[in-house]
Amino acid sequence: xxxxxxxxxxxxxxxxxxxxxxxxxxxxxxxxxxxxxxxxxxxxxxxxxxxxxxxxxxxxxxxxxxxxxxxxxxxxxxxxxxxxxxxxxxxxxxxxxxxxxxxxxxxxxxxxxxxxxxxxxxxxxxxxxxxxxxxxxxxxxxxxxxxxxxxxxxxxxxxxxxxxxxxxxxxxxxxxxxxxxxxxxxxxxxxxxxxxxxxxxxxxxxxxxxxxxxxxxxxxxxxxxxxxxxxxxxxxxxxxxxxxxxxxxxxxxxxxxxxxxxxxxxxxxxxxxxxxxxxxxxxxxxxxxxxxxxxxxxxxxxxxxxxxxxxxxxxxxxxxxxxxxxxxxxxxxxxxxxxxxxxxxxxxxxxxxxxxxxxxxxxxxxxxxxxxxxxxxxxxxxxxx
Amino acid sequence: xxxxxxxxxxxxxxxxxxxxxxxxxxxxxxxxxxxxxxxxxxxxxxxxxxxxxxxxxxxxxxxxxxxxxxxxxxxxxxxxxxxxxxxxxxxxxxxxxxxxxxxxxxxxxxxxxxxxxxxxxxxxxxxxxxxxxxxxx
Ligand SMILES: [Zn+2]
Numbered sequence: 001x002x003x004x005x006x007x008x009x010x011x012x013x014x015x016x017x018x019x020x021x022x023x024x025x026x027x028x029x030x031x032x033x034x035x036x037x038x039x040x041x042x043x044x045x046x047x048x049x050x051x052x053x054x055x056x057x058x059x060x061x062x063x064x065x066x067x068x069x070x071x072x073x074x075x076x077x078x079x080x081x082x083x084x085x086x087x088x089x090x091x092x093x094x095x096x097x098x099x100x101x102x103x104x105x106x107x108x109x110x111x112x113x114x115x116x117x118x119x120x121x122x123x124x125x126x127x128x129x130x131x132x133x134x135x136x137x138x139x140x141x142x143x144x145x146x147x148x149x150x151x152x153x154x155x156x157x158x159x160x161x162x163x164x165x166x167x168x169x170x171x172x173x174x175x176x177x178x179x180x181x182x183x184x185x186x187x188x189x190x191x192x193x194x195x196x197x198x199x200x201x202x203x204x205x206x207x208x209x210x211x212x213x214x215x216x217x218x219x220x221x222x223x224x225x226x227x228x229x230x231x232x233x234x235x236x237x238x239x240x241x242x243x244x245x246x247x248x249x250x251x252x253x254x255x256x257x258x259x260x261x262x263x264x265x266x267x268x269x270x271x272x273x274x275x276x277x278x279x280x281x282x283x284x285x286x287x288x289x290x291x292x293x294x295x296x297x298x299x300x301x302x303x304x305x306x307x308x309x310x311x312x313x314x315x316x317x318x319x320x321x322x323x324x325x326x327x328x329x330x331x332x333x334x335x336x337x338x339x340x341x342x343x344x345x346x347x348x349x350x351x352x353x354x355x356x357x358x359x360x361x362x363x364x365x366x367x368x369x370x371x372x373x374x375x376x377x378x379x380x381x382x383x384x385x
Numbered sequence: 386x387x388x389x390x391x392x393x394x395x396x397x398x399x400x401x402x403x404x405x406x407x408x409x410x411x412x413x414x415x416x417x418x419x420x421x422x423x424x425x426x427x428x429x430x431x432x433x434x435x436x437x438x439x440x441x442x443x444x445x446x447x448x449x450x451x452x453x454x455x456x457x458x459x460x461x462x463x464x465x466x467x468x469x470x471x472x473x474x475x476x477x478x479x480x481x482x483x484x485x486x487x488x489x490x491x492x493x494x495x496x497x498x499x500x501x502x503x504x505x506x507x508x509x510x511x512x513x514x515x516x517x518x519x520x521x522x
Binding site for chain 2: 131132134135136137138139140141142143144146147150151152154155158200201202203204205206249252254255259
C-alpha cells in the first residue's frame with residue numbers, strides 16, 4: 001500500500017469558562033487555517049475536506065477558507081471514531097488521485113454551547129439506531145453515552161474482576177500527563193486516587209472523573225501523499241495503515257452476542273496486518289478516552305493485552321509517561337480537552353516529530369491512534385516518523 | 386391519569402406492534418418462521434437466515450439481569466427528579482436481551498444474575514412499558 005502523510009496540524013485554545021467566544025464554525029476554521037499554514041500550503045491547494053459528522057459541511061469550510069478547487073468532500077459517520085477513520089479515507093483519496101491535500105477539521109463549543117448539547121441529549125435522531133434509542137432506551141432513562149457504556153464496564157467488572165481503582169488509574173494517568181501540557185484545561189489541577197474515588201457517581205461504575213471534559217476547542221490536520229509531503233516545510237508523519245470497523249449490531253448496544261466485540265476488534269488486526277507490525281512494536285498510544293473503561297476496553301481490543309486483562313494492565317504506571325506504553329500524553333479527552341479525537345492525532349504527530357519536551361516519549365518511532373464513537377464504532381491509525 | 390412527563394416510544398410500525406402487545410399485558414418478540422431465531426429489537430427480516438416471515442411470539446417473561454447501571458445524575462432533563470435510578474439489561478430465557486428496569490429492587494441491591502419476571506406499567510392511556518420485578522419462583 002502506498003503511504004500517505006500528515007503534513008500539517010493546528011489547534012485552537014482549549015477552554016471552559018468563559019467559552020471560546022467563537023462560533024462552532026469559526027473555531028474549526030481557526031484550527032484548519034493553522035494546519036494549512038503550518039503545512040506551508042495555501043487554502044486554494046486544499047482540494048479535499050472531510051468534516052466531522054454533524055459539525056459542519058465541506059461547502060462552508062471551503063467558502064470561508066478560500067478552497068476554490070474542492071473536488072473531494074466526505075464525512076465518515078462514526079462519531080468519535082471519525083477522525084482516525086477519516087485518516088484512512090484521506091490516505092486512500094490522496095493516493096488514488098481523488099485529491100491532493102485533504103483537510104480534516106473538528107471542533108465544537110462543548111462547554112459554552114451547553115444549550116445545544118442539552119437539546120442533543122433529548123434528540124437521539126443523529127446517532128445510528130436513533131429510533132431504537134427513542135423507542136426502547138429513552139423511556140427507561142437510558143439516554144446518554146456514559147449510561148450506554150457504563151453497562152459494558154459493569155459487565156466487564158463482573159466477568160473479569162475489573163475494579164474501580166483500575167478505572168481510576170486511567171483517570172489519574174491522563175491527569176498526570178495534563179500537568180505537562182499547558183494547553184490542557186486540567187493543567188495545574190492534579191488529582192489523587194482519593195479525589196477520584198470521592199467524585200460523585202454519574203452512571204455506576206462511572207464517577208464524575210471517569211467522564212470526558214466538556215470544553216470549547218478545535219483541531220485539524222492536513223493529509224497528502226508521501227511524494228508531495230517531501231516538498232513541504234514540516235516533518236511529515238507517515239500513516240502506515242488505518243482501518244475502521246463496527247460492532248454487530250452497531251445500532252443496538254444490548255443484543256451483541258459478545259458484548260465486548262466493538263469496531264476496533266475488527267479494525268486493529270486489519271491495521272497491524274497491513275503494516276506488518278504488532279502491538280508490542282508500538283511506542284505510545286493515543287486512545288479515544290470518552291470514559292475510562294473505553295480506554296481499558298480499547299487497549300484489550302487493540303491487543304496490547306488479552307481480553308479481561310485490561311485492569312491489571314493499566315496499573316502500576318504502565319500507561320504513564322516513562323511506562324511501557326504511555327497513553328494520551330496530552331491528557332486526552334479526560335484532562336486536556338474534548339476535541340473529538342482530532343487532538344489525539346495532533347498529539348501523536350507531535351510525539352513523532354519529537355517536539356514535546358517534558359512530555360516527549362523518548363525515541364518515539366511508532367504510535368497508535370484510536371477512535372470510538374456512537375455505540376462502539378471503532379477506528380485505528382498506525383503513525384510513524 | 387396524571388400527566389406523564391418522561392419520554393415515550395413513538396408507536397409506528399413494529400414499535401406499535403411491540404407496545405400494543407405490552408398494553409395487553411403480553412411481552413412478545415419477533416420469532417423467525419424460517420429458522421426459529423428470536424430477535425429484539427424488531428427488524429424487517431431475519432439476520433440469521435434471511436427470512437422475511439416472522440410471528441410475534443409470546444415470551445415466558447422470565448429472564449435475568451445481564452448488566453445494569455445506576456444513574457446518579459440524570460443527563461436528560463425529564464429524568465432530573467428520578468435519579469438515582471437503575472437501568473438494567475435483562476437477558477430473557479429466549480436469549481434476546483432488552484433494556485428495562487427492575488422496579489421493585491433497590492438500586493443498591495441490584496445484581497448481575499438476579500432472576501426477574503416481566504410486568505407492565507400503564508404510563509398513559511395508550512402505552513404500557515414492560516418493566517421487571519424480582520422473580521418469586
Ligand atoms: Zn431466520
